[in-house]
Amino acid sequence: MSVLDSLSLWAVPAMLALIPLWGAIRGVKVYETFVEGAQEGLEIAVKIIPYLIGMLMALSIFRASGAMEILARAISPLTSALGFPSEVLPLMIVRPLSGAGALGVTADLLKTHSPDSLIGRLASIMQGSTDTTFYVLTVYFGAVGVRKIRYAAGIGLAADVVGFLAALYACLWFFG
Amino acid sequence: MNIIWLGLILIGVVVAAFTGRAPAVTDAAFAGGKLAIETIIGLAGLMALWMGVMKIAEKSGLMEGIAYLLKPVVRLLFPTVPGDHPAIGAMLMNISANMLGLGSAATPFGLRAMQELQDLNPDKETASEAMCTFLTLNTASITLVPGTIIALRATYGSANPAEIVGATLIASLIAGVAAVLMDYLVRLYNRVRGR
Numbered sequence: 001m002s003v004l005d006s007l008s009l010w011a012v013p014a015m016l017a018l019i020p021l022w023g024a025i026r027g028v029k030v031y032e033t034f035v036e037g038a039q040e041g042l043e044i045a046v047k048i049i050p051y052l053i054g055m056l057m058a059l060s061i062f063r064a065s066g067a068m069e070i071l072a073r074a075i076s077p078l079t080s081a082l083g084f085p086s087e088v089l090p091l092m093i094v095r096p097l098s099g100a101g102a103l104g105v106t107a108d109l110l111k112t113h114s115p116d117s118l119i120g121r122l123a124s125i126m127q128g129s130t131d132t133t134f135y136v137l138t139v140y141f142g143a144v145g146v147r148k149i150r151y152a153a154g155i156g157l158a159a160d161v162v163g164f165l166a167a168l169y170a171c172l173w174f175f176g
Numbered sequence: 177m178n179i180i181w182l183g184l185i186l187i188g189v190v191v192a193a194f195t196g197r198a199p200a201v202t203d204a205a206f207a208g209g210k211l212a213i214e215t216i217i218g219l220a221g222l223m224a225l226w227m228g229v230m231k232i233a234e235k236s237g238l239m240e241g242i243a244y245l246l247k248p249v250v251r252l253l254f255p256t257v258p259g260d261h262p263a264i265g266a267m268l269m270n271i272s273a274n275m276l277g278l279g280s281a282a283t284p285f286g287l288r289a290m291q292e293l294q295d296l297n298p299d300k301e302t303a304s305e306a307m308c309t310f311l312t313l314n315t316a317s318i319t320l321v322p323g324t325i326i327a328l329r330a331t332y333g334s335a336n337p338a339e340i341v342g343a344t345l346i347a348s349l350i351a352g353v354a355a356v357l358m359d360y361l362v363r364l365y366n367r368v369r370g371r
Contacts, residue, residue, distance in 0.1 A: 019229050023236040030232055037231025038224035044287050045220035052215060057208035058181050061188035064204030066195040107328055115334035124329055124340045128322035129347035131315040134180075136286075140311055141303065143287045144294040148302040153180065155308070155358050156315040163351030170343040170350075 044143050051142030059097050084168055087119050096160050099132040122171045130163035226284035239265025254306045263292030267310055275318055305363055312359040319348045
Protein backbone atom coordinates (compact mmCIF):
# COMPACT_ATOMS: atom_id res chain seq x y z
CA MET A 1 0.00 0.00 0.00
CA SER A 2 3.04 2.29 0.18
CA VAL A 3 2.63 3.09 -3.52
CA LEU A 4 -0.93 4.26 -2.89
CA ASP A 5 0.17 6.17 0.18
CA SER A 6 2.82 8.13 -1.65
CA LEU A 7 0.44 8.64 -4.57
CA SER A 8 -2.08 10.33 -2.30
CA LEU A 9 0.71 12.25 -0.58
CA TRP A 10 2.09 13.64 -3.83
CA ALA A 11 -1.11 14.01 -5.83
CA VAL A 12 -1.85 17.58 -4.73
CA PRO A 13 1.67 19.04 -5.03
CA ALA A 14 2.08 17.32 -8.40
CA MET A 15 -1.20 18.73 -9.73
CA LEU A 16 -0.38 22.22 -8.43
CA ALA A 17 2.97 22.16 -10.21
CA LEU A 18 2.26 20.23 -13.39
CA ILE A 19 -1.05 21.75 -14.48
CA PRO A 20 0.22 25.36 -14.49
CA LEU A 21 3.49 24.19 -16.07
CA TRP A 22 1.59 22.46 -18.86
CA GLY A 23 -0.56 25.59 -19.26
CA ALA A 24 2.52 27.77 -19.60
CA ILE A 25 3.99 25.42 -22.20
CA ARG A 26 0.75 25.69 -24.16
CA GLY A 27 0.92 29.47 -24.03
CA VAL A 28 -1.82 30.06 -21.45
CA LYS A 29 -1.54 33.21 -19.30
CA VAL A 30 -1.43 31.10 -16.18
CA TYR A 31 -1.81 33.73 -13.48
CA GLU A 32 -4.72 35.62 -15.10
CA THR A 33 -6.43 32.33 -15.85
CA PHE A 34 -5.98 31.13 -12.28
CA VAL A 35 -7.51 34.33 -10.91
CA GLU A 36 -10.42 34.06 -13.33
CA GLY A 37 -11.14 30.52 -12.15
CA ALA A 38 -10.70 31.42 -8.49
CA GLN A 39 -13.30 34.17 -8.95
CA GLU A 40 -15.79 31.60 -10.23
CA GLY A 41 -14.92 29.32 -7.30
CA LEU A 42 -15.83 32.02 -4.79
CA GLU A 43 -19.09 32.75 -6.59
CA ILE A 44 -20.09 29.10 -6.34
CA ALA A 45 -19.17 28.96 -2.65
CA VAL A 46 -21.46 31.91 -1.94
CA LYS A 47 -24.27 30.35 -3.95
CA ILE A 48 -24.18 27.16 -1.85
CA ILE A 49 -24.58 28.94 1.52
CA PRO A 50 -28.43 29.15 1.65
CA TYR A 51 -28.80 25.48 0.70
CA LEU A 52 -26.29 24.44 3.32
CA ILE A 53 -27.94 26.53 6.02
CA GLY A 54 -31.33 24.97 5.22
CA MET A 55 -30.02 21.42 5.29
CA LEU A 56 -27.80 21.72 8.36
CA MET A 57 -30.58 23.42 10.31
CA ALA A 58 -33.06 20.61 9.54
CA LEU A 59 -30.49 17.94 10.40
CA SER A 60 -29.53 19.60 13.67
CA ILE A 61 -33.19 19.81 14.72
CA PHE A 62 -33.69 16.16 13.83
CA ARG A 63 -30.70 15.10 15.91
CA ALA A 64 -31.22 17.36 18.92
CA SER A 65 -34.89 16.41 19.33
CA GLY A 66 -34.03 12.77 19.98
CA ALA A 67 -35.68 11.64 16.72
CA MET A 68 -32.35 10.14 15.68
CA GLU A 69 -32.32 7.83 18.72
CA ILE A 70 -35.90 6.75 18.05
CA LEU A 71 -34.98 5.95 14.47
CA ALA A 72 -32.00 3.94 15.72
CA ARG A 73 -34.23 1.95 18.05
CA ALA A 74 -36.78 1.36 15.27
CA ILE A 75 -34.31 -0.10 12.79
CA SER A 76 -32.14 -2.02 15.27
CA PRO A 77 -34.06 -5.35 14.94
CA LEU A 78 -33.39 -5.30 11.19
CA THR A 79 -29.71 -4.42 11.47
CA SER A 80 -28.97 -6.96 14.20
CA ALA A 81 -30.71 -9.65 12.11
CA LEU A 82 -28.25 -8.81 9.31
CA GLY A 83 -25.37 -9.19 11.74
CA PHE A 84 -24.39 -5.61 12.53
CA PRO A 85 -23.22 -4.99 16.11
CA SER A 86 -25.63 -2.48 17.69
CA GLU A 87 -22.69 -0.17 18.50
CA VAL A 88 -22.26 0.85 14.85
CA LEU A 89 -25.95 1.75 14.37
CA PRO A 90 -25.53 5.48 15.15
CA LEU A 91 -22.77 5.62 12.53
CA MET A 92 -25.11 4.11 9.92
CA ILE A 93 -27.72 6.78 10.59
CA VAL A 94 -25.38 9.76 10.79
CA ARG A 95 -23.17 8.80 7.85
CA PRO A 96 -25.43 9.92 4.96
CA LEU A 97 -26.36 13.12 6.79
CA SER A 98 -23.15 14.66 8.06
CA GLY A 99 -19.50 14.00 7.24
CA ALA A 100 -18.19 15.75 10.35
CA GLY A 101 -20.84 14.03 12.47
CA ALA A 102 -19.95 10.58 11.13
CA LEU A 103 -16.28 11.20 11.73
CA GLY A 104 -17.15 12.17 15.29
CA VAL A 105 -19.12 8.94 15.81
CA THR A 106 -16.28 6.87 14.31
CA ALA A 107 -13.72 8.62 16.49
CA ASP A 108 -15.87 7.84 19.52
CA LEU A 109 -16.16 4.15 18.54
CA LEU A 110 -12.40 3.86 17.97
CA LYS A 111 -11.73 5.45 21.33
CA THR A 112 -14.20 3.27 23.30
CA HIS A 113 -13.62 -0.07 21.56
CA SER A 114 -9.99 0.28 20.30
CA PRO A 115 -9.27 0.61 16.55
CA ASP A 116 -8.19 -3.04 16.34
CA SER A 117 -11.44 -4.52 17.70
CA LEU A 118 -14.12 -5.83 15.37
CA ILE A 119 -16.25 -2.75 16.01
CA GLY A 120 -13.28 -0.43 15.46
CA ARG A 121 -12.37 -2.07 12.18
CA LEU A 122 -15.97 -2.24 10.99
CA ALA A 123 -16.55 1.43 11.76
CA SER A 124 -13.36 2.34 9.87
CA ILE A 125 -14.39 0.32 6.81
CA MET A 126 -17.97 1.64 6.87
CA GLN A 127 -16.69 5.19 7.00
CA GLY A 128 -14.55 4.60 3.91
CA SER A 129 -17.06 2.69 1.80
CA THR A 130 -20.00 5.12 2.02
CA ASP A 131 -20.47 8.83 1.51
CA THR A 132 -22.22 11.85 2.98
CA THR A 133 -25.06 11.50 0.49
CA PHE A 134 -27.25 14.36 1.69
CA TYR A 135 -24.36 16.78 1.98
CA VAL A 136 -23.16 15.95 -1.53
CA LEU A 137 -26.67 16.28 -2.97
CA THR A 138 -27.27 19.59 -1.16
CA VAL A 139 -23.99 21.17 -2.17
CA TYR A 140 -23.80 19.87 -5.75
CA PHE A 141 -27.39 20.58 -6.74
CA GLY A 142 -27.36 23.82 -4.73
CA ALA A 143 -24.35 25.10 -6.67
CA VAL A 144 -26.29 25.01 -9.95
CA GLY A 145 -29.71 25.89 -8.52
CA VAL A 146 -31.39 22.57 -9.30
CA ARG A 147 -34.33 22.04 -6.94
CA LYS A 148 -36.00 18.91 -8.28
CA ILE A 149 -33.46 16.16 -7.77
CA ARG A 150 -35.58 13.23 -9.02
CA TYR A 151 -34.20 9.79 -8.11
CA ALA A 152 -30.69 10.91 -7.04
CA ALA A 153 -31.40 10.74 -3.28
CA GLY A 154 -32.92 7.25 -3.54
CA ILE A 155 -29.96 5.78 -5.38
CA GLY A 156 -27.46 7.54 -3.12
CA LEU A 157 -29.07 6.12 0.01
CA ALA A 158 -29.44 2.66 -1.52
CA ALA A 159 -25.74 2.76 -2.39
CA ASP A 160 -24.96 3.61 1.23
CA VAL A 161 -26.98 0.61 2.42
CA VAL A 162 -25.07 -1.63 0.01
CA GLY A 163 -21.85 -0.03 1.24
CA PHE A 164 -22.68 -0.83 4.88
CA LEU A 165 -23.50 -4.45 4.08
CA ALA A 166 -20.38 -4.82 1.93
CA ALA A 167 -18.33 -3.27 4.76
CA LEU A 168 -19.71 -5.77 7.26
CA TYR A 169 -19.01 -8.81 5.11
CA ALA A 170 -15.61 -7.54 3.93
CA CYS A 171 -14.70 -6.93 7.57
CA LEU A 172 -15.77 -10.42 8.64
CA TRP A 173 -13.97 -11.92 5.65
CA PHE A 174 -10.68 -10.09 6.33
CA PHE A 175 -10.66 -10.10 10.12
CA GLY A 176 -13.39 -12.51 11.23
CA MET B 177 -35.99 17.37 -1.42
CA ASN B 178 -38.95 19.46 -0.22
CA ILE B 179 -40.46 16.45 1.51
CA ILE B 180 -37.17 15.34 3.06
CA TRP B 181 -36.48 18.82 4.39
CA LEU B 182 -39.93 19.45 5.78
CA GLY B 183 -40.03 15.91 7.18
CA LEU B 184 -36.76 16.31 9.08
CA ILE B 185 -37.95 19.54 10.69
CA LEU B 186 -41.52 18.43 11.47
CA ILE B 187 -40.48 15.07 12.90
CA GLY B 188 -37.78 16.78 14.93
CA VAL B 189 -40.15 19.35 16.42
CA VAL B 190 -42.90 16.82 17.13
CA VAL B 191 -40.44 14.44 18.80
CA ALA B 192 -39.04 17.36 20.80
CA ALA B 193 -42.55 18.01 22.12
CA PHE B 194 -42.63 14.49 23.54
CA THR B 195 -39.04 14.35 24.79
CA GLY B 196 -39.23 17.86 26.21
CA ARG B 197 -36.17 19.00 24.30
CA ALA B 198 -37.56 22.20 22.80
CA PRO B 199 -34.66 24.35 24.08
CA ALA B 200 -32.14 21.90 22.60
CA VAL B 201 -33.95 22.10 19.26
CA THR B 202 -33.82 25.90 19.32
CA ASP B 203 -30.08 25.82 19.98
CA ALA B 204 -29.55 23.18 17.32
CA ALA B 205 -31.42 25.14 14.66
CA PHE B 206 -29.24 28.22 15.23
CA ALA B 207 -26.09 26.09 15.50
CA GLY B 208 -26.95 24.54 12.12
CA GLY B 209 -26.92 27.97 10.49
CA LYS B 210 -23.63 28.83 12.13
CA LEU B 211 -22.09 25.51 11.06
CA ALA B 212 -23.11 26.16 7.45
CA ILE B 213 -21.21 29.46 7.41
CA GLU B 214 -18.17 27.87 9.07
CA THR B 215 -18.20 25.06 6.54
CA ILE B 216 -18.36 27.53 3.66
CA ILE B 217 -15.50 29.61 5.03
CA GLY B 218 -13.38 26.47 5.05
CA LEU B 219 -14.57 25.49 1.61
CA ALA B 220 -14.46 28.87 -0.17
CA GLY B 221 -10.68 29.22 -0.17
CA LEU B 222 -10.17 25.68 -1.43
CA MET B 223 -12.86 26.18 -4.05
CA ALA B 224 -11.17 29.31 -5.35
CA LEU B 225 -7.78 27.58 -5.40
CA TRP B 226 -8.89 24.48 -7.28
CA MET B 227 -11.21 26.26 -9.66
CA GLY B 228 -8.24 28.47 -10.57
CA VAL B 229 -6.08 25.45 -11.32
CA MET B 230 -8.96 23.81 -13.20
CA LYS B 231 -9.30 26.88 -15.41
CA ILE B 232 -5.66 26.52 -16.42
CA ALA B 233 -6.18 22.81 -17.12
CA GLU B 234 -9.17 23.70 -19.27
CA LYS B 235 -7.57 26.50 -21.28
CA SER B 236 -4.46 24.43 -21.98
CA GLY B 237 -6.52 21.63 -23.51
CA LEU B 238 -5.75 19.18 -20.70
CA MET B 239 -9.40 18.52 -19.86
CA GLU B 240 -10.32 17.72 -23.45
CA GLY B 241 -7.32 15.39 -23.60
CA ILE B 242 -8.43 13.44 -20.52
CA ALA B 243 -12.00 13.38 -21.77
CA TYR B 244 -10.86 12.03 -25.14
CA LEU B 245 -8.95 9.15 -23.52
CA LEU B 246 -11.94 7.95 -21.53
CA LYS B 247 -14.53 8.41 -24.24
CA PRO B 248 -15.81 4.79 -24.37
CA VAL B 249 -16.56 4.54 -20.63
CA VAL B 250 -18.13 7.96 -20.58
CA ARG B 251 -20.36 7.24 -23.56
CA LEU B 252 -21.83 4.26 -21.71
CA LEU B 253 -22.44 6.12 -18.44
CA PHE B 254 -23.32 9.54 -19.88
CA PRO B 255 -25.03 9.03 -23.23
CA THR B 256 -26.43 12.59 -23.11
CA VAL B 257 -23.03 14.33 -22.72
CA PRO B 258 -21.02 14.98 -25.92
CA GLY B 259 -17.75 13.04 -25.89
CA ASP B 260 -15.42 16.06 -25.88
CA HIS B 261 -17.42 18.23 -23.49
CA PRO B 262 -15.48 19.94 -20.64
CA ALA B 263 -17.95 18.36 -18.16
CA ILE B 264 -16.21 15.02 -18.68
CA GLY B 265 -12.77 16.29 -17.72
CA ALA B 266 -14.17 17.89 -14.57
CA MET B 267 -16.09 14.74 -13.61
CA LEU B 268 -12.98 12.60 -14.03
CA MET B 269 -10.87 14.96 -11.93
CA ASN B 270 -13.56 14.81 -9.23
CA ILE B 271 -13.71 11.03 -9.20
CA SER B 272 -9.91 10.66 -9.21
CA ALA B 273 -9.60 13.06 -6.27
CA ASN B 274 -12.29 11.11 -4.42
CA MET B 275 -10.50 7.82 -5.02
CA LEU B 276 -7.32 9.24 -3.54
CA GLY B 277 -9.22 10.37 -0.46
CA LEU B 278 -8.73 14.05 -1.31
CA GLY B 279 -12.24 15.06 -0.36
CA SER B 280 -11.49 18.76 -0.15
CA ALA B 281 -9.97 18.78 -3.63
CA ALA B 282 -12.80 16.67 -5.05
CA THR B 283 -15.65 19.07 -4.23
CA PRO B 284 -14.50 22.02 -6.41
CA PHE B 285 -13.95 19.70 -9.38
CA GLY B 286 -17.37 18.20 -8.79
CA LEU B 287 -19.09 21.58 -8.65
CA ARG B 288 -17.34 22.60 -11.84
CA ALA B 289 -18.68 19.43 -13.45
CA MET B 290 -22.19 20.25 -12.22
CA GLN B 291 -21.98 23.70 -13.85
CA GLU B 292 -20.97 22.15 -17.15
CA LEU B 293 -23.79 19.60 -16.90
CA GLN B 294 -26.22 22.41 -16.10
CA ASP B 295 -25.24 24.09 -19.40
CA LEU B 296 -26.43 20.94 -21.18
CA ASN B 297 -29.56 20.64 -19.02
CA PRO B 298 -32.74 21.70 -20.85
CA ASP B 299 -34.71 22.23 -17.61
CA LYS B 300 -32.57 24.29 -15.21
CA GLU B 301 -34.78 23.57 -12.18
CA THR B 302 -34.75 19.80 -12.57
CA ALA B 303 -31.82 17.38 -12.32
CA SER B 304 -30.75 15.90 -15.65
CA GLU B 305 -30.00 12.21 -16.07
CA ALA B 306 -26.30 12.93 -16.43
CA MET B 307 -26.34 14.82 -13.10
CA CYS B 308 -27.99 11.90 -11.34
CA THR B 309 -25.46 9.45 -12.79
CA PHE B 310 -22.57 11.71 -11.79
CA LEU B 311 -23.82 12.09 -8.22
CA THR B 312 -24.38 8.34 -8.03
CA LEU B 313 -20.73 7.81 -8.95
CA ASN B 314 -19.75 10.50 -6.51
CA THR B 315 -21.68 9.33 -3.45
CA ALA B 316 -20.56 5.74 -3.93
CA SER B 317 -17.05 6.57 -5.05
CA ILE B 318 -14.36 3.95 -4.79
CA THR B 319 -11.81 4.71 -2.08
CA LEU B 320 -8.20 3.74 -2.68
CA VAL B 321 -6.74 5.55 0.30
CA PRO B 322 -9.06 6.42 3.22
CA GLY B 323 -6.51 8.91 4.58
CA THR B 324 -8.63 10.49 7.31
CA ILE B 325 -9.59 7.13 8.78
CA ILE B 326 -6.02 5.86 8.77
CA ALA B 327 -4.94 8.99 10.61
CA LEU B 328 -7.82 8.61 13.09
CA ARG B 329 -6.95 4.96 13.75
CA ALA B 330 -3.32 5.90 14.35
CA THR B 331 -4.45 8.59 16.81
CA TYR B 332 -6.29 5.99 18.89
CA GLY B 333 -3.32 3.65 19.02
CA SER B 334 -4.00 1.05 16.32
CA ALA B 335 -1.19 -1.49 15.89
CA ASN B 336 -1.68 -1.30 12.12
CA PRO B 337 -3.73 1.76 11.12
CA ALA B 338 -3.69 0.95 7.39
CA GLU B 339 -4.87 -2.68 7.73
CA ILE B 340 -8.43 -1.70 6.72
CA VAL B 341 -7.37 -0.41 3.28
CA GLY B 342 -8.02 -3.70 1.47
CA ALA B 343 -11.42 -4.31 3.01
CA THR B 344 -12.44 -0.68 2.43
CA LEU B 345 -11.42 -0.93 -1.22
CA ILE B 346 -13.52 -4.06 -1.73
CA ALA B 347 -16.55 -2.72 0.15
CA SER B 348 -16.49 0.60 -1.68
CA LEU B 349 -16.04 -1.21 -4.99
CA ILE B 350 -19.15 -3.31 -4.34
CA ALA B 351 -21.15 -0.23 -3.33
CA GLY B 352 -19.92 1.63 -6.42
CA VAL B 353 -20.83 -1.17 -8.82
CA ALA B 354 -24.26 -1.53 -7.19
CA ALA B 355 -24.88 2.22 -7.48
CA VAL B 356 -23.88 2.40 -11.14
CA LEU B 357 -26.06 -0.62 -11.88
CA MET B 358 -29.07 0.88 -10.09
CA ASP B 359 -28.60 4.16 -11.94
CA TYR B 360 -28.35 2.32 -15.24
CA LEU B 361 -31.57 0.41 -14.53
CA VAL B 362 -33.42 3.60 -13.63
CA ARG B 363 -32.29 5.19 -16.88
CA LEU B 364 -33.37 2.11 -18.81
CA TYR B 365 -36.75 2.18 -17.08
CA ASN B 366 -37.24 5.87 -17.92
CA ARG B 367 -36.28 5.16 -21.53
CA VAL B 368 -38.81 2.34 -21.80
CA ARG B 369 -41.54 4.53 -20.33
CA GLY B 370 -40.56 7.17 -22.86
CA ARG B 371 -39.36 9.89 -20.48
